[in-house]
Amino acid sequence: MTILALRKVTLAGLAQDRKVMLSGLQRMGCLHLIPLRPKLAADPDRTQSAPAEEAYKALRWISDVAEKRQQVKDIGAFDFDEVVRLALGNKQRLREAEDEKAFLQRRIHELTPWGDFTLPSSAYSGGYLYWFYQLPLHERGRLAELDLPWQEVHRDNRFTYVVVIAREEPDAGLLPVARTHTGAVSLSQLHARLNETEVRLEDLHAEHTALSRWIFLLSQNLAHAEDRSALVEADQGIWLQDGVCLVQGWVAERELPLLQAFATELGLALTTEKPLPEERPPTLLENPxxxxxxxxxxxxxxxxxxxxxxxxxxxxxxxxxxxxxxxxxxxxxxxxxxxxxxxxxxxxxxxxxxxxxxxxxxxxxxxxxxxxxxxxxxxxxxxxxxxxxxxxxxxxNDFDSMMRLSIAIGCLHLLMANLVVALRLRPFPHNARPIGWSLAITGGFAAYLGSTEDVQGLATGGYLLLSLGLLLVMLFASNRRVSDWKSALLRLVDGLGSLAQVTKMFGDVLSxxxxxxxxxxxxxxxxxxxxxxxxxxxxxxxxxxxxxxxxxxxxxxxxxxxxxxxxxxxxxxxxxxxxxxxxxxxxxxxxxxxxxxxxxx
Known part of the structure; x- marks a missing residue:
């Protein structure tokens, strides 16, 4: 159960050598970087973000092809950034074309009942305009009440499609429905645009399929893109002032000699510090x-x-x-x-x-x-x-025995947790509280077994352990120092409040x-x-x-x-x-x- 000991290290060098420094640290792979300044949206002294995320999106896109092309294995014919740009561009254009196709199909469906027409100019029609209404059949009788010229242009089993002629939009109360907006683009023009869009979609799908030939090389070079992105992010976090750069991070103690040799080789200044109690270093786990x-x-x-x-x-x-x-x-x-x-x-x-x-x-x-x-x-x-x-x-199917087994496992599991905490907090009385809970768990389980098996001595011993454990918890739960009767009373109140966790312990065991x-x-x-x-x-x-x-x-x-x-x-x-x-x-x-x-x- 090992959490490796870390040291905080700071490397100082010339600003002009920072890329060499960062590249070397990246090759070593032993440092958890600490950003020394926040990322800025626009900084002329910083490199722009590398396309690691875009590369993953591009790979997912070109991999989503039913029939993939023969894979290119020759790295000399491969331009990583260009393939990413083409793939993402194809994805964007294809989505735009599909959205346009869906829009045109919807408009054609809405306009078909009105027929293929082109609205005349107001000068040609003497200032009169055309107003379109999709009226339910059971409301068709309302047309007789209109004192404006109108014409039914289509009818189906649900609606009648009516065109009203007027200089101004008819009053909203004349008909029970709002007017329909047909737009100024005719049905034939919409069909022509739809045909063009479908041709463009075929070309884009063909381009999408053709790009699948780069799946192998793109996947092989994704690590390179991630390394570039990590370098950019690291460069954005170092401190630059007066021609000097500072890099700070956490490193395992066992890796310090390697880092010191690196600093000596590049002529860098290196300082090391042990983490302070109030600091929160990262956690590096290592198990056999x-x-x-x-x-x-x-x-x-x-x-x-x-x-x-x-x-x-x-x-x-x-x-x-x-x-x-x-x-x-x-x-x-x-x-x-x-x-x-x-x-x-x-x-x-x-x-x-x-x-x-x-x-x-x-x-x-x-x-x-x-x-x-x-x-x-x-x-x-x-x-x-x-x-x-x-x-x-x-x-x-022996419910009593299986319940006892489950409760025993629960008590043992929680007992281990409290014993480990007690070992870490020793000596006594610093670890009195987890020791108290350990005794309470043991005593509570012994009392449970004694009552179910009718073993009086076991139950009595269990109650004694339980009482002793809860007494330790109550007496040592508070961190207050006793200086007078008031502080002693407050410490006792804190201890009594901590006993409320008995119900939590009981519920956790039953879980x-x-x-x-x-x-x-x-x-x-x-x-x-x-x-x-x-x-x-x-x-x-x-x-x-x-x-x-x-x-x-x-x-x-x-x-x-x-x-x-x-x-x-x-x-x-x-x-x-x-x-x-x-x-x-x-x-x-x-x-x-x-x-x-x-x-x-």
Whole structure:
């Protein structure tokens, strides 16, 4: 459980050499940069932003082609910036053309009932204008009340289309509908524009397809674009004044010799400082490779504060246990294991994939073992007397035993959180509060077991531990110094207020009952699908076998999917909500190394 120790470093050099300095730091890849000045919208002394984000958009666009062209592999014929510009330009023009086509189609649909016409000028018509109304058929009788000339030009099963002639727009109360705006563009002109737009769309689609020949080279050079963007961002954050530039950042203590050698080589001034208690350095986690998948689980929700501790290893194994108890079936674990084997080599290509492989192996091994212990194989119980039946040590339908097991796991999990905090805050009395909660958890569980098993001595000892733990919490919860009777009274009030967390602790422990409940639900649903398939096969001889197979396949697929979702969500939730609430007091942010992504030859 390691959070690497960091140092704050400051490098000083000539402003004219800042690009060389930043390029070297990027190649080293050990520094988390601290911006020394905010980004400015327009700064003549800064380089403009590199197109990393635009390159990703361009790649996604040219990859979205049904029939891709033959890929170009010759880097000499490839212009990265030009391909990005052409791809994004094609995307923009294509969207504009599609919008124009949709607009023209809508206008043609609206104008078709009125016919193909061109409005005459007011001088030709003697100052009279044409006013268009789309009148419902049941309102057609209102036309007889008009004292203006009008003409019906079209009628369908819902509306009549009427043109009224007048110098001024008729009063809004003469007809029950607002007038229709037909525009000055005729129907034939709209059709001509639509034809031109469709031709332009064909050309743009052809250009889109042609650009797909650059997918390979563009994807290979994306890292280069990201490195350029990172350099620009770093350049925007350094301090420049009087020909001198300052670069500041966080670096792991073990990387200091490398950074010192770099500063000596370039003739830079280097200062190092230990982080102050009030500072918030980034968090750089490092765990041994077998359990470093726990870092990914922890980072999924939050990053521990630099001054806290690393819960990765505990989360690694507790997540595996929680997932296993929720899945609760050895057969499902085997299916997931086969899927993992199918993608084993593909996951080897990245560090994240390798960490996920190890985590998956541990999770599925725990799931298989727990499935054997509860005797569930796709919802089927083993036959009595067989080896697998003798391996069944837990009974999911024994509610009392499974509830005790879930509560015991919850108490142990929260006890570990408080004990780690107590070790970090030692010596006594600084760690009295987590010690008090640890005693309260232990005593409360002992009292629970004593009452359920009718063991009087265990229950009595549990109540004593619980009382002692709560007494420690009450006495040492406050940070007030006792100088007189008022401060002593206020300290006591603070302690009594802290006891309100007893209800929170009780609720958090009971949250672990979801392990039993979800596991029972998964097993019950699997058994239900099995019974339904048997009933269908029995009721329908012949075709019933096919339906039964279909029910089994679909039913267990749904149940397995629900088990995976529940195991992932609730397995993480018990760590992030219940465990972190008692073991972590503050959140941090991850260490982001200023490093090159492009692999240099």
């Amino acid at each position: 490779s077998p359990v470093d998948g726990g870092q990914d689980l922890v980072s999924f929700y939050q990053t521990p504060n630099y001054h806290e501790w690393d819960p990765s290893r505990i989360v690694f194994f507790s997540f595996a246990l929680f997932f296993a108890m929720i899945l609760a079936d050895a057969g499902y674990a085997v299916i997931l294991g086969l899927i993992l084997v199918r993608y084993w080599k593909r996951l080897k290509k990245s560090a994240e994939g390798r960490r996920f492989r190890i985590l998956s192996v541990v999770v599925l091994a725990a799931s298989f073992l727990y499935g054997v212990l509860v005797g569930s194989y796709f919802g089927i119980e083993p036959s009595p007397g067989t080896l697998v039946a003798r391996l069944k040590l837990l009974e999911l 672990y009952l979801r392990l039993f409940a979800l596991g029972l639900a998964s097993a019950s649903l699997a058994l239900t699908f099995n019974d339904l398939a048997i009933q269908v096969k029995t009721a329908l001889p012949g075709p019933g076998l096919l339906l039964a197979i279909l029910i089994l396949f679909l039913g267990h697929s749904i149940n397995l999917g629900l088990g995976i979702i529940s195991g992932f969500v609730h397995g993480l939730r018990l760590n992030f909500i219940e465990f972190f609430n008692w073991g972590m007091s503050d959140e941090g942010y991850p260490f982001r190394a200023f490093a090159k992504k492009e692999i240099e030859p």
